[in-house]
Amino acid sequence: MEKFIAKKVTLMGPGPTQVYPSVLESLSMGTIGHLDPQFIQMMDEVKEMLHGAFQTKNTLTMVVSAPGSAGMETCFVNLVEDGDKVIICQNGVFGGRMKENVERYGGVAVMVEDDWGTSISLDKAQAAIDANPDAKIFAFVHAETSTGVLSDAEALCKMAKDAGMLTIMDAVTSLGGLPVKIDEWGVDAVYSGSQKCLACVPGLSPISLSPAAVAKIEARTSKVKSWFMDLNLVMAYWGGTGKRSYHHTAPVNALFGLHEALRLFTNEGADAVFARHLACHERLKAGLTELGLTFFVAESDRLPQCNVINIPEGVDDLELRTKLLNDHQLEIGGGLGPMAGKIWRIGLMGGSATEENVDKCLAALKAELAPVTA
Amino acid sequence: MEKFIAKKVTLMGPGPTQVYPSVLESLSMGTIGHLDPQFIQMMDEVKEMLHGAFQTKNTLTMVVSAPGSAGMETCFVNLVEDGDKVIICQNGVFGGRMKENVERYGGVAVMVEDDWGTSISLDKAQAAIDANPDAKIFAFVHAETSTGVLSDAEALCKMAKDAGMLTIMDAVTSLGGLPVKIDEWGVDAVYSGSQKCLACVPGLSPISLSPAAVAKIEARTSKVKSWFMDLNLVMAYWGGTGKRSYHHTAPVNALFGLHEALRLFTNEGADAVFARHLACHERLKAGLTELGLTFFVAESDRLPQCNVINIPEGVDDLELRTKLLNDHQLEIGGGLGPMAGKIWRIGLMGGSATEENVDKCLAALKAELAPVTA
Numbered sequence: 001m002e003k004f005i006a007k008k009v010t011l012m013g014p015g016p017t018q019v020y021p022s023v024l025e026s027l028s029m030g031t032i033g034h035l036d037p038q039f040i041q042m043m044d045e046v047k048e049m050l051h052g053a054f055q056t057k058n059t060l061t062m063v064v065s066a067p068g069s070a071g072m073e074t075c076f077v078n079l080v081e082d083g084d085k086v087i088i089c090q091n092g093v094f095g096g097r098m099k100e101n102v103e104r105y106g107g108v109a110v111m112v113e114d115d116w117g118t119s120i121s122l123d124k125a126q127a128a129i130d131a132n133p134d135a136k137i138f139a140f141v142h143a144e145t146s147t148g149v150l151s152d153a154e155a156l157c158k159m160a161k162d163a164g165m166l167t168i169m170d171a172v173t174s175l176g177g178l179p180v181k182i183d184e185w186g187v188d189a190v191y192s193g194s195q196k197c198l199a200c201v202p203g204l205s206p207i208s209l210s211p212a213a214v215a216k217i218e219a220r221t222s223k224v225k226s227w228f229m230d231l232n233l234v235m236a237y238w239g240g241t242g243k244r245s246y247h248h249t250a251p252v253n254a255l256f257g258l259h260e261a262l263r264l265f266t267n268e269g270a271d272a273v274f275a276r277h278l279a280c281h282e283r284l285k286a287g288l289t290e291l292g293l294t295f296f297v298a299e300s301d302r303l304p305q306c307n308v309i310n311i312p313e314g315v316d317d318l319e320l321r322t323k324l325l326n327d328h329q330l331e332i333g334g335g336l337g338p339m340a341g342k343i344w345r346i347g348l349m350g351g352s353a354t355e356e357n358v359d360k361c362l363a364a365l366k367a368e369l370a371p372v373t374a
Numbered sequence: 375m376e377k378f379i380a381k382k383v384t385l386m387g388p389g390p391t392q393v394y395p396s397v398l399e400s401l402s403m404g405t406i407g408h409l410d411p412q413f414i415q416m417m418d419e420v421k422e423m424l425h426g427a428f429q430t431k432n433t434l435t436m437v438v439s440a441p442g443s444a445g446m447e448t449c450f451v452n453l454v455e456d457g458d459k460v461i462i463c464q465n466g467v468f469g470g471r472m473k474e475n476v477e478r479y480g481g482v483a484v485m486v487e488d489d490w491g492t493s494i495s496l497d498k499a500q501a502a503i504d505a506n507p508d509a510k511i512f513a514f515v516h517a518e519t520s521t522g523v524l525s526d527a528e529a530l531c532k533m534a535k536d537a538g539m540l541t542i543m544d545a546v547t548s549l550g551g552l553p554v555k556i557d558e559w560g561v562d563a564v565y566s567g568s569q570k571c572l573a574c575v576p577g578l579s580p581i582s583l584s585p586a587a588v589a590k591i592e593a594r595t596s597k598v599k600s601w602f603m604d605l606n607l608v609m610a611y612w613g614g615t616g617k618r619s620y621h622h623t624a625p626v627n628a629l630f631g632l633h634e635a636l637r638l639f640t641n642e643g644a645d646a647v648f649a650r651h652l653a654c655h656e657r658l659k660a661g662l663t664e665l666g667l668t669f670f671v672a673e674s675d676r677l678p679q680c681n682v683i684n685i686p687e688g689v690d691d692l693e694l695r696t697k698l699l700n701d702h703q704l705e706i707g708g709g710l711g712p713m714a715g716k717i718w719r720i721g722l723m724g725g726s727a728t729e730e731n732v733d734k735c736l737a738a739l740k741a742e743l744a745p746v747t748a
């Protein structure tokens with residue numbers, strides 16, 4: 001077998017994104033033990049930086065040793081008990097995945113459906129809360145990666161908290177690209193992914209749970225339906241106090257990478273990072289408009305870091321993306337599920353959010369679209 | 375925040391082990407998309423090499439995007455349905471974890487207990503099989519990492535298969551260090567870890583399931599109690615035939631590393647790798663004996679790659695291991711659970727199985743033990 005050498009690609013899809021070079025460097029440091037004191041200290045620093053990124057003081061702030069989907073599952077499997085009613089707002093693929101989670105753990109999902117491409121309707125959410133006062137949990141996606149839509153997390157959390165419900169928020173695509181204010185908004189459980197705006201490699205999921213969420217987990221009358229994701233057990237390893245005890249072998253090198261990614265985020269400063277994402281979005285928007293391309297999402301609901309545009313008539317989705325990949329070493333994303341063939345998703349996340357990348361993407365699109373749409 | 379620089383440590387614990395330098399190099403290649411054709415081709419090669427390492431033709435051979443514990447959970451959560459009786463042989467920590475898995479998914483665990491430090495009793499296993507003809511699954515650990523014990527996988531599988539049961543085998547520490555013959559032995563589900571004898575970084579779990587196991591999963595009357603680990607869904611991404619569809623974002627760079635680790639294993643040749651592990655074990659054994667140290671496990675049951683020795687009287691476990699770590703940059707493992715403070719575990723796995731490392735370990739032990747035991 002030949003050694004695999006990955007050909008360089010500029011990643012401007014919905015994630016994984018361009019990883020910062022020093023993160024890649026950190027990945028390749030010699031592995032150390034998962035109970036080595038120098039590793040434990042590094043984990044403490046990761047936790048400290050996550051407190052900053054999530055804007056929270058939650059003790060239960062840690063990293064799930066698996067991708068964002070497992071972070072989602074960790075939140076749901078710990079918080080949902082048999083028969084628990086969960087209100088889920090769905091305006092894209094990932095709300096549907098929440099439903100799968102709730103039902104597989106014995107919960108009852110009450111779906112609030114919005115059109116894909118629009119933000120979650122506050123009126124519909126309020127109506128669902130009013131109609132289901134017995135719901136224990138209210139769950140929604142902050143930044144829908146499948147459609148490029150931002151929803152009003154603060155308002156949604158307020159409604160749910162006023163009704164005495166716990167809130168679960170998907171921040172996979174928002175964390176590191178937009179303000180995420182866990183404590184101020186009243187989010188009880190949040191999960192994200194390493195491979196989006198934090199510009200680390202895929203495979204890790206930062207999460208944070210409020211004291212109220214921890215209380216619900218501690219008051220469970222049945223065991224969490226997963227050993228790997230049981231926070232009662234995992235916390236003994238990531239926990240703030242006392243002796244660290246072995247739970248599973250942490251993905252040491254991947255965490256080296258996340259430490260570095262969080263360090264770059266912290267040192268650049270959250271506001272500066274958000275401003276960079278926004279400036280790139282504006283530059284991309286101007287260029288796309290010049291090319292005659294239109295956004296799928298209304299201006300008010302758009303995510304700067306995940307630009308979803310309509311595929312022009314007469315253009316073959318896969319053919320064009322293959323050309324971008326092969327001839328321009330550029331990856332943009334296609335649509336998921338019902339959106340396949342209809343939209344493209346251009347990511348400006350972390351390492352891909354640079355003027356140079358925006359210009360590269362615009363030039364490539366121009367070159368490949370001109371002959372087709374002319 | 376300062377950049378984290380890991381101090382170099384020679385890893386001779388029970389894993390993570392010394393990672394081959396070219397694996398670390400592969401980790402730091404620029405990330406590519408998880409649906410990029412070059413990545414899909416690399417996944418196919420990983421699968422092909424796993425077929426060799428597991429000695430299987432199973433179509434459902436893939437890598438779980440999380441550590442070995444999640445590989446274990448993937449096997450159990452897919453194969454166990456409510457009420458399914460599962461016979462579990464326990465002769466260490468990891469048999470106990472299997473019980474946690476079975477019960478959390480609604481199964482009924484029938485435990486066959488053996489003393490820690492001995493291999494699984496074939497007589498007891500047969501008696502349990504005879505007493506529980508309604509058991510659907512028979513599960514055991516091939517190489518118990520917590521005690522350094524090898525069990526007779528071939529004989530255990532034969533008994534269970536003769537009784538019409540499916541078999542689940544933990545090969546976390548055996549794969550890549552000892553022959554693992556999935557098809558010949560009749561193992562229906564096996565999971566391993568990347569960070570042991572394959573000498574890759576921690577965080578991935580290679581698994582393989584037989585057609586009979588797949589048939590049981592396909593015949594389930596209830597959904598798998600995990601979305602992230604549902605093999606019906608994951609297989610659409612890792613699947614052998616047809617179009618790859620998105621399930622979750624694979625840990626791209628970690629898989630670069632695993633590809634390289636499997637390539638080194640394949641190119642060195644399984645038999646040569648096993649012989650290297652064995653030769654290092656013999657060299658270590660001779661040296662330990664010279665130092666007056668004794669093995670916890672009878673010679674016939676010992677794992678060459680995980681040498682478990684009794685801590686000499688009068689020696690403080692943690693103090694000595696801290697000295698090894700700080701003054702010799704050497705990590706060996708302590709005991710888990712009831713074995714804590716009683717044993718050390720010296721790993722000779724993949725990259726740590728070299729004469730140089732054996733000699734380094736012996737010299738360090740000699741230097742630190744002499745003043746204490748003199």
